[in-house]
Amino acid sequence: MAKSSIHDVAKAAGVSIMTVSRAVRGVNGVSEATRLRVLEIAKTLNYVPNGNARALATTGSNMIGISLPTLFNDVFADVLLGMRRTFQQAGYDSVVDTTDYSSDGELQFIERILQWQPLAVILTGVDHDETVRARLPRANIATLELWDITDHPIDFCVGIDHREAGVALGRHLVEKGYRAPAFIGAPAGKDTRADKRVEGLVEAFRAAGGRTLRRISVSDDNAFISGYTGFEQIDRDRRPDVVLFLNDHMAFGGLMRAEQEGLRVPDDIGIVGFNELAITKVLPRRITTMSTPRRQIGLVGARNLLARLNGVTVPEKTILPCTLVPGQTTRAQ
Amino acid sequence: MAKSSIHDVAKAAGVSIMTVSRAVRGVNGVSEATRLRVLEIAKTLNYVPNGNARALATTGSNMIGISLPTLFNDVFADVLLGMRRTFQQAGYDSVVDTTDYSSDGELQFIERILQWQPLAVILTGVDHDETVRARLPRANIATLELWDITDHPIDFCVGIDHREAGVALGRHLVEKGYRAPAFIGAPAGKDTRADKRVEGLVEAFRAAGGRTLRRISVSDDNAFISGYTGFEQIDRDRRPDVVLFLNDHMAFGGLMRAEQEGLRVPDDIGIVGFNELAITKVLPRRITTMSTPRRQIGLVGARNLLARLNGVTVPEKTILPCTLVPGQTTRAQ
DNA sequence: TTGTAAGCGTTATCAT
DNA sequence: ATGATAACGCTTACAA
Numbered sequence: 196m197a198k199s200s201i202h203d204v205a206k207a208a209g210v211s212i213m214t215v216s217r218a219v220r221g222v223n224g225v226s227e228a229t230r231l232r233v234l235e236i237a238k239t240l241n242y243v244p245n246g247n248a249r250a251l252a253t254t255g256s257n258m259i260g261i262s263l264p265t266l267f268n269d270v271f272a273d274v275l276l277g278m279r280r281t282f283q284q285a286g287y288d289s290v291v292d293t294t295d296y297s298s299d300g301e302l303q304f305i306e307r308i309l310q311w312q313p314l315a316v317i318l319t320g321v322d323h324d325e326t327v328r329a330r331l332p333r334a335n336i337a338t339l340e341l342w343d344i345t346d347h348p349i350d351f352c353v354g355i356d357h358r359e360a361g362v363a364l365g366r367h368l369v370e371k372g373y374r375a376p377a378f379i380g381a382p383a384g385k386d387t388r389a390d391k392r393v394e395g396l397v398e399a400f401r402a403a404g405g406r407t408l409r410r411i412s413v414s415d416d417n418a419f420i421s422g423y424t425g426f427e428q429i430d431r432d433r434r435p436d437v438v439l440f441l442n443d444h445m446a447f448g449g450l451m452r453a454e455q456e457g458l459r460v461p462d463d464i465g466i467v468g469f470n471e472l473a474i475t476k477v478l479p480r481r482i483t484t485m486s487t488p489r490r491q492i493g494l495v496g497a498r499n500l501l502a503r504l505n506g507v508t509v510p511e512k513t514i515l516p517c518t519l520v521p522g523q524t525t526r527a528q
Numbered sequence: 529m530a531k532s533s534i535h536d537v538a539k540a541a542g543v544s545i546m547t548v549s550r551a552v553r554g555v556n557g558v559s560e561a562t563r564l565r566v567l568e569i570a571k572t573l574n575y576v577p578n579g580n581a582r583a584l585a586t587t588g589s590n591m592i593g594i595s596l597p598t599l600f601n602d603v604f605a606d607v608l609l610g611m612r613r614t615f616q617q618a619g620y621d622s623v624v625d626t627t628d629y630s631s632d633g634e635l636q637f638i639e640r641i642l643q644w645q646p647l648a649v650i651l652t653g654v655d656h657d658e659t660v661r662a663r664l665p666r667a668n669i670a671t672l673e674l675w676d677i678t679d680h681p682i683d684f685c686v687g688i689d690h691r692e693a694g695v696a697l698g699r700h701l702v703e704k705g706y707r708a709p710a711f712i713g714a715p716a717g718k719d720t721r722a723d724k725r726v727e728g729l730v731e732a733f734r735a736a737g738g739r740t741l742r743r744i745s746v747s748d749d750n751a752f753i754s755g756y757t758g759f760e761q762i763d764r765d766r767r768p769d770v771v772l773f774l775n776d777h778m779a780f781g782g783l784m785r786a787e788q789e790g791l792r793v794p795d796d797i798g799i800v801g802f803n804e805l806a807i808t809k810v811l812p813r814r815i816t817t818m819s820t821p822r823r824q825i826g827l828v829g830a831r832n833l834l835a836r837l838n839g840v841t842v843p844e845k846t847i848l849p850c851t852l853v854p855g856q857t858t859r860a861q
Numbered sequence: 862t863t864g865t866a867a868g869c870g871t872t873a874t875c876a877t
Numbered sequence: 878a879t880g881a882t883a884a885c886g887c888t889t890a891c892a893a
Contacts, residue, residue, distance in 0.1 A: 246643030310579030
């Protein structure tokens with residue numbers, strides 16, 4: 196069954212291509228009778244309109260490109276969930292791609308996606324390759340930066356204040372009496388949001404005269420495993436009193452390792468996660484963590500983007516609040 | 529900075545659009561001098577070739593469309609991992625979309641993606657809406673069905689034998705003395721691969737004269753939580769001796785609930801997962817599960833697809849093996 | 862209600 | 878090495 200074009204349908208139906216065009220788009224200007232006949236024939240011929248031709252003729256698509264660091268993280272799945280549904284209901288297509296946390300990968304995404312004349316582009320975070328800014332003139336392409344915030348977004352951003360989250364977490368731990376923190380996560384520079392949280396932690400502990408935060412980098416694809424192996428790398432002679440992880444899955448991996456090493460949590464060592472991922476809700480002892488409004492970020496982001504596409508001015512910077520979730524993996528007092 | 533077309537670049541460079549076209553594509557037929565000059569100007573003008581026009585002119589894209597049920601499942605992230613990288617290195621673009629386990633969603637994916645004249649389409653599973661087959665004439669569009677297998681694929685398939693995996697798991701449990709199984713997972717009909725595994729389980733237990741398998745359906749987005757809540761729904765008066773879950777995350781959720789209810793695992797009740805997800809590797813007591821070759825499915829699938837696109841005939845059906853992983857959540861003897 | 866003609870931004874083909 | 882022209886499949890604008 197060969198691909199058929201609008202011409203084939205027109206010929207088979209004995210009408211002009213314009214009539215076919217109108218019929219398949221469902222616009223006015225075709226009698227009910229011919230419309231039905233044309234659609235019938237289109238179906239038999241397995242006709243599928245050529246999107247490239249359409250986009251070319253109308254000079255503009257209805258596509259929104261979305262760039263995420265990875266799919267191996269429930270955080271981004273959560274963000275996507277509300278977002279894509281909203282776009283679809285509004286009649287937009289969205290295309291997702293991943294950069295594997297590389298700013299070069301993000302640049303490549305931009306280059307690729309721009310060829311398709313997207314209506315809008317959504318990026319993760321606010322730290323990009325220099326070129327990215329130049330490539331995204333906000334006059335032509337609405338640009339949403341998600342999950343992090345800045346005073347000078349490319350266009351507008353919706354996210355949380357990671358540094359502030361780090362400070363809040365740090366202060367909470369300081370209050371509990373912790374003074375010797377360690378952080379286990381991606382290598383510095385890879386996940387800039389995590390880097391900002393670490394900055395906040397460092398600040399909070401320094402203010403309390405604590406020990407310098409030790410940072411341990413892990414790189415396994417999987418969070419459970421990198422949490423586990425990261426914990427192994429802790430200097431036993433100079434053990435931290437609390438270990439913060441990039442996220443809850445890593446924290447769980449670390450917790451498992453700690454217990455295997457015979458350490459009692461939280462008596463011997465504290466364990467702290469981030470995000471309040473679903474796993475924390477099924478554990479008998481809740482992991483101390485910070486709840487992040489991921490679904491909401493997706494929803495607000497999508498809503499603002501739609502507004503922006505309709506010509507409404509939206510706030511350049513939307514900060515959504517995080518909530519500290521004290522658990523049983525840090526001391527009570 | 530307005531969007532500039534090839535015409536603008538041509539004008540600015542004082543050459544014809546064909547020269548620009550050749551320069552930008554890096555094909556022969558342009559002197560080194562003009563090539564450099566044109567590229568220089570293209571960069572200053574922020575010129576990005578229009579992919580729609582290109583695809584239209586060359587009547588064909590280099591795009592591969594990928595349809596997955598969900599991103600909330602490490603299984604599919606694993607499958608994707610090797611695949612997309614392979615495609616990219618081979619010079620193909622790939623576009624991923626999710627159907628949320630609905631065959632209607634899959635059909636919509638097909639309709640949408642076909643407009644862009646993809647070179648190939650990748651679907652999850654082998655059970656599709658009737659229309660899907662008609663829309664994918666294998667003469668025009670290479671079609672790979674992933675993760676499940678059938679004797680009559682649309683084009684070709686690479687996956688595991690889910691029914692057989694269920695039988696193997698069932699027999700193993702029967703050997704351990706289990707006779708009263710329950711299954712906790714998606715509602716029947718939603719995840720057809722899981723349904724096939726359940727069929728296999730039923731067969732194995734029936735052959736051993738066991739009790740009829742009880743099936744409990746859960747629908748929360750999150751696996752940990754649905755495992756937990758699913759376990760709550762178990763009939764306490766007629767408790768199964770072993771509970772099988774759709775996957776390891778659900779099994780972990782169920783395990784947490786079991787222990788909270790004061791049940792001892794595996795003495796009072798057995799817990800079984802599926803896939804051997806990474807979390808199982810950090811647990812002190814390994815969950816009994818079935819290891820599935822997800823990375824390999826992605827790699828073999830991608831390799832075969834590339835071969836197929838190069839005109840090589842590939843096997844219609846490739847079955848990859850699963851491996852039983854006995855753990856400490858089922859009885860030893 | 863239907864059709865004709867021009868054009869969207871590129872590439873293939875054939876000239877020069 | 879470079880350019881002119883037609884074509885890709887559709888939609889917009891205008892005509893009948």
